[in-house]
Amino acid sequence: MSNTIKLAVHGAAGRMGQRVVALAAEDGENFTVVGAIDHAHHPKVGQDAGTVAGIAPVDASISPDWPSDVDIVIDFSLPEAIDGCVAHCVAHASPLVVATTGLSESQKQSLANAAQSIPIVWAPSMSLAVNLSMRMAQQITSALRDVAGGVDIEILERHHRFKADAPSGTALKFGELIGEAMDEAPPVMHVHGREGHTGQRTRNEIGYHAIRVGDNPGEHTIVFGMLGERIELNVAASNRDCYAAGALAAAKWLMRGQDGKPMPAGLYNMFDVLGMADAAK
Ligand SMILES: NC(=O)C1=CN([C@@H]2O[C@H](COP(=O)(O)OP(=O)(O)OC[C@H]3O[C@@H](n4cnc5c(N)ncnc54)[C@H](O)[C@@H]3O)[C@@H](O)[C@H]2O)C=CC1
Numbered sequence: 001m002s003n004t005i006k007l008a009v010h011g012a013a014g015r016m017g018q019r020v021v022a023l024a025a026e027d028g029e030n031f032t033v034v035g036a037i038d039h040a041h042h043p044k045v046g047q048d049a050g051t052v053a054g055i056a057p058v059d060a061s062i063s064p065d066w067p068s069d070v071d072i073v074i075d076f077s078l079p080e081a082i083d084g085c086v087a088h089c090v091a092h093a094s095p096l097v098v099a100t101t102g103l104s105e106s107q108k109q110s111l112a113n114a115a116q117s118i119p120i121v122w123a124p125s126m127s128l129a130v131n132l133s134m135r136m137a138q139q140i141t142s143a144l145r146d147v148a149g150g151v152d153i154e155i156l157e158r159h160h161r162f163k164a165d166a167p168s169g170t171a172l173k174f175g176e177l178i179g180e181a182m183d184e185a186p187p188v189m190h191v192h193g194r195e196g197h198t199g200q201r202t203r204n205e206i207g208y209h210a211i212r213v214g215d216n217p218g219e220h221t222i223v224f225g226m227l228g229e230r231i232e233l234n235v236a237a238s239n240r241d242c243y244a245a246g247a248l249a250a251a252k253w254l255m256r257g258q259d260g261k262p263m264p265a266g267l268y269n270m271f272d273v274l275g276m277a278d279a280a281k
């Protein structure tokens with residue numbers, strides 16, 4: 001316990017929170033779960049977070065109250081819950097990993113403000129495969145930007161029926177990065193679904209299509225359509241552990257950096273954590 005990172009999970013009773021608790025408990029050399037925060041009205045309040053996650057008890061109960069001695073917070077909650085979490089971390093100088101998607105522009109600005117005093121990793125996908133695919137999508141876009149006849153780029157995402165936001169934060173991030181690589185004038189248009197008499201597709205748009213089916217833990221397909229051929233870049237999770245493991249890697253990176261020292265205040269992302277911040281775009 002003495003050398004482990006004391007971790008509080010915000011949204012601990014949720015689908016993702018449970019997997020973070022379970023993987024952190026499995027990695028007992030690095031982590032001790034000391035806090036399992038969730039909404040005061042959650043039916044699991046009072047139960048041990050390990051039991052809720054389907055593992056042995058971890059000696060931290062699901063609770064709306066924050067414990068006093070925390071090294072770092074991982075958040076997988078809801079946009080309506082994030083402001084309180086950020087305020088708590090700033091007030092207690094706790095480093096923070098934010099994975100919640102669907103944040104408003106003002107919430108994104110609050111994160112940037114908070115990052116002036118605490119280190120924050122914020123990313124719509126903590127998955128290694130997704131972040132690698134984002135770099136690949138940027139490279140494919142740059143390579144095809146001036147192809148004869150043009151390239152049409154569309155982003156399809158599939159998620160479980162319980163997902164609250166659409167399109168996914170990951171799809172929007174793919175679109176943002178691809179838009180930068182398109183470097184278009186006039187600026188790129190982000191088109192969400194199509195219906196009715198839309199007219200012909202323009203060259204400077206990116207289309208988004210959100211599919212909600214069953215228990216899909218997350219899948220993104222980037223279609224690069226040309227005249228005569230196409231590329232489809234597909235990245236799919238088999239379960240939620242890719243995201244939970246990524247969030248724990250981000251927490252370790254914030255606490256220990258690459259050289260064992262804690263990261264200074266700042267707003268970081270998974271490219272930073274994975275050493276891909278300067279990867280060729
Ligand atoms: N960045 C990434 O890699 C990933 C991000 N996500 C995002 O994480 C978020 C959570 O996803 P899920 O676990 O599937 O959702 P979920 O709905 O299963 O879990 C959310 C949890 O937050 C809790 N919560 C609500 N209000 C709260 C409050 N005021 N204080 C504390 N907890 C509160 C809920 O009771 C629930 O237990 C979503 O925004 C999702 O898009 C999900 C997977 C991967």
Ligand SMILES: O=C(O)C1=N[C@H](C(=O)O)C[C@H](O)C1
Nearest residue numbers: 101124125163168169170218
């Ligand atoms: O809600 C989810 O499940 C997921 N949400 C994230 C997003 O919106 O991009 C990441 C992942 O795709 C799973």
